Amino acid sequence: MSAIRVTGLLPLEGEISIQGSKNAVLPMMAAALLHRGLTVLTNVPKIRDVACMTRILEHLGCACICRGSSIFMDAREVQRTEIPEEYVRSMRSSIIVLGALLGRLGEGSCCYPGGCLIGARPIDLHLAALKSLGAQICEEEGIIKAVTRTKKGLEGTEILFAYPSVGATEQALLAAVLADGVTVIRGAAMEPEISQLCHFLNNMGAVICGTGTSTLMIQGVQCLKDSTFRVEGDRIAAGTYGAAVMAAGGDITLKGIRPSSLRLPLMLLEQAGAEVDCAEEGRTLSATGIGWEQEGRIRIRREGRPGPLNLKTGPYPEFPTDLQSPFMAFLAAARGTSRIEERVFEERFGTVGELVKMGASIRIEEKTAVICGKYPLRGACVKAADLRGGAALVVGALAAEGETIIKDCGHIERGYEDICRDLSALGAGIGWIGE
Known part of the structure; x- marks a missing residue:
């Protein structure tokens, strides 16, 4: 399966289990x-x-x-x-x-x-x-x-x-x-x-x-x-689905993931306007709390357009470079101007050109991407250049009017069991096409 079709502007609702890391x-x-x-x-x-x-x-x-x-x-x-x-x-x-x-x-x-x-x-x-x-x-x-x-x-x-x-x-x-x-x-x-x-x-x-x-x-x-x-739950897959609900809006719960592994990304989602709750053994904590257990669940709710963010990637506990592209995708449809500085891999901005085809306003200034939010984005035919960039195009498509076709999705299958299965379970209009 090499291509994905996404129909955007459908809110996400429900809960899913996160795959192993x-x-x-x-x-x-x-x-x-x-x-x-x-x-x-x-x-x-x-x-x-x-x-x-x-x-x-x-x-x-x-x-x-x-x-x-x-x-x-x-x-x-x-x-x-x-x-x-x-x-x-x-x-x-x-x-x-x-x-x-x-x-x-x-x-x-x-x-x-x-x-x-x-x-x-x-x-x-x-x-x-x-x-x-x-x-x-x-x-x-x-x-x-x-x-x-x-x-x-x-x-x-x-x-x-x-x-x-x-x-x-x-x-x-x-x-x-x-x-x-x-x-x-x-x-x-x-x-x-x-x-x-x-x-x-x-x-x-x-x-x-x-x-x-x-x-x-x-x-x-x-x-x-x-x-x-x-094997523990995959924090990058969980973060990707957090970015997805920011793009589409809605109320989702992610099960089988340790919230402490996503502390900074969850704090940034809250900063962008989401409500984030992390449940551990019957206790409910905010994303900025302490005392995480090994396993748990994360609930993320978002109404209206998300707000802008300024973030920098770096080694843990800084913001993970693997989530830079998915966050850029939802920020492309956010309010105001966001900035992302990539300090780990110099070519992580390879997805920018494809997001621009979808109507995003993004310019690169050396190691920083400046994102002027536009909503909605528009459906287009785009191509996944790498694993996380491909997932980012799916996130962007959720905030796009009309239909988006994402080609070369074999990259996505390197790291996500079935991104279409998971997001369609949450109500997204998404599915595999072609062989």
Whole structure:
């Protein structure tokens, strides 16, 4: 299915459950390679990136069985160490498999990763971390080959990141779990997905301290154990649907999502005029409250046009770059003038041209998008250039008069189980067309 048709200006009403987290489950699947046994993940989203990571694991010798929203991974027979180019080119997060292969087998190789076209996203921090742990890196004709320098394998060390890269932090964690001695990661990313990965690894028998902070300490262990772990709800999917109700208006409830992982986006939705309530074990708190539990639900209500916002993207707990495009889309139909400064990926504004086709008034001033709200937007034929940009076009279409056709929606399927299913359940006029 490659295209989506949206009929706009229909309010959203009702409640939906949020899928498991894309950005959390992929490094967990890679981590399954570290254990010579069975690893089970539940609440796994049925998305293209999970299917891609499954094929990578199977190529390496890991037996994978999917049953409903669970995946069973048996890595006892893993022997291959080369990740096929066809998978690495299509999904950037495949690069973190290198750390797991080095920890388990002492070597690994792959080409430079691909993924969405949202900027350079160099992997120098990944390679520097692996070198610090004792890997020898060789780069020839676009192929990265990594081997441990001694038969003893990787060795614990101190790693200092100049920038809190999520992928590089995951890479270092996976490589350090089976390394000899203690590894300390300073300047680590603090995104909720990193905390989930640490909890998951500890559940497998790893010893990781400092979860949720910028300093992680890993005591290397000799082996891991069979385990089962539930993936948390996807905060980016939840934030996207929050942006959708801001664009369309209405009253929705999102279930199975931890509100604390979205504290700043929810505060900004309130600032833009929404009513936001977060329920935790029978308690109802405002989005600016404290004391969140692990799971909960979020209710978002919006009447009238939303107000303008000024926001800047940045590493957690700052505003997530993955929600920049969906927020831009609803702000294109808001009152007044909004400003978004992109400080993570230089090409996250790739969706601006498509939103302009829908009548949006957006101009780019270096790293800042200036958005003059217009309502309603107008239906048009547009094209998704990347995962979050495609979701943003869906959000914009909800505030557009008439019909919008969004092409190349395979990007959206990389991270959303079924955006049409979820939004149509809330009353949106949306559906897949074509094959």
